[in-house]
Amino acid sequence: MTDAYVALEGGRVVEARARSPGTTRGELVFTTAYTGYEESLTDPSYEEQILTFSYPLIGNYGVREERFESDRVHPRGVVARDLTEDVVEWLEEEGVPAVDKLDTRDLVTEIRDSGAMKCGIAAGEDVTEQDALDELEQCEHMSDHTEIGDQVTTPETVVYNEGGDGPDVALIDCGAKGSIITSLVERDATVHLMPHDTTEAEVAELDPDVLFISNGPGDPENFDQANELVDDFVGEKPIAGICLGQQVVANALGGETEKMEFGHRGVNQPVRDLRTDRVVMTTQNHGYTVADPGDNLEVTQINVNDDTPEGLENDELDIITRQYHPEANPGPNDSKSFFDDVLAMADETATTTN
Numbered sequence: 001m002t003d004a005y006v007a008l009e010g011g012r013v014v015e016a017r018a019r020s021p022g023t024t025r026g027e028l029v030f031t032t033a034y035t036g037y038e039e040s041l042t043d044p045s046y047e048e049q050i051l052t053f054s055y056p057l058i059g060n061y062g063v064r065e066e067r068f069e070s071d072r073v074h075p076r077g078v079v080a081r082d083l084t085e086d087v088v089e090w091l092e093e094e095g096v097p098a099v100d101k102l103d104t105r106d107l108v109t110e111i112r113d114s115g116a117m118k119c120g121i122a123a124g125e126d127v128t129e130q131d132a133l134d135e136l137e138q139c140e141h142m143s144d145h146t147e148i149g150d151q152v153t154t155p156e157t158v159v160y161n162e163g164g165d166g167p168d169v170a171l172i173d174c175g176a177k178g179s180i181i182t183s184l185v186e187r188d189a190t191v192h193l194m195p196h197d198t199t200e201a202e203v204a205e206l207d208p209d210v211l212f213i214s215n216g217p218g219d220p221e222n223f224d225q226a227n228e229l230v231d232d233f234v235g236e237k238p239i240a241g242i243c244l245g246q247q248v249v250a251n252a253l254g255g256e257t258e259k260m261e262f263g264h265r266g267v268n269q270p271v272r273d274l275r276t277d278r279v280v281m282t283t284q285n286h287g288y289t290v291a292d293p294g295d296n297l298e299v300t301q302i303n304v305n306d307d308t309p310e311g312l313e314n315d316e317l318d319i320i321t322r323q324y325h326p327e328a329n330p331g332p333n334d335s336k337s338f339f340d341d342v343l344a345m346a347d348e349t350a351t352t353t354n
């Protein structure tokens, strides 16, 4: 019996099985990752999106809190071929609707052909096709979620590894994954996780060794204050960024971002470093990209599949950003040395100014 419906932009409705009941809406995206469902489901970058897993069986090794990237599930809904009881229980507790028993290959192919799309879901006893279409009708474009930063940021500054021997990092929380904090703390940095709307005066008072803009959901143009901070501190402090962070840094320094067709979504995205000519496999989940890096940033890494910028740098101004996720979780650890490079910029500045 059909007790769930997935309505796609354009009006097509796909039948499914309800697992975690409810109605929901969001931008329909996918991940091709075959592991790491706990990490993906707790990644704040999926806020206001519905996540489709293309790998057919999700939940086969349980749900463990130590693998979470934040303290809650962020996608508005979950779609998979088969979800295990463990995952369903978790999603029910979190109040996040989930459906399975539908052809996810077909869904992902449709997203790849038509681009990221709006989606409405209705799941549970007595729901109708119309309920899913009503949700779809109310679904907003990602770029219209102008206050999305408020939904994912820390309400106040939190300090990790206070008194550590390494540099002080002001990590501007646009929806930061926990593994970014862990990667810095493992290198003995002190991380000051600060709200996305932190002011220039607040950062100046802290006087960190590095300004780091985190990953995050939605359109980078909706993170005005993070953009301002980059503009305020460029040339004064080393600057780093991951994913949305790279996009914000580019926008702040005269570049431009744009929405991609369906984004980069998986844990096997090949990236070429143009300085060393080496290729690494990377984790990615982004729907916007830097269309023009502007005059201040050199493109040092590109995506092998479509040549889009994956790394931006300015050696003189001490800026280094990545479009992919060096912190992994999920995905390969090939580019963890990014964090060493970030902290080395801080050490160099400390040596030259002392």
Ligand SMILES: NC(=O)CC[C@H](N)C(=O)O
Pocket: 045, 214, 215, 216, 217, 218, 219, 220, 242, 243, 244, 245, 285, 286, 287, 288, 289
């Ligand atoms: N993971 C991220 O930080 C995603 C960045 C941005 N929200 C995008 O979709 O492009």
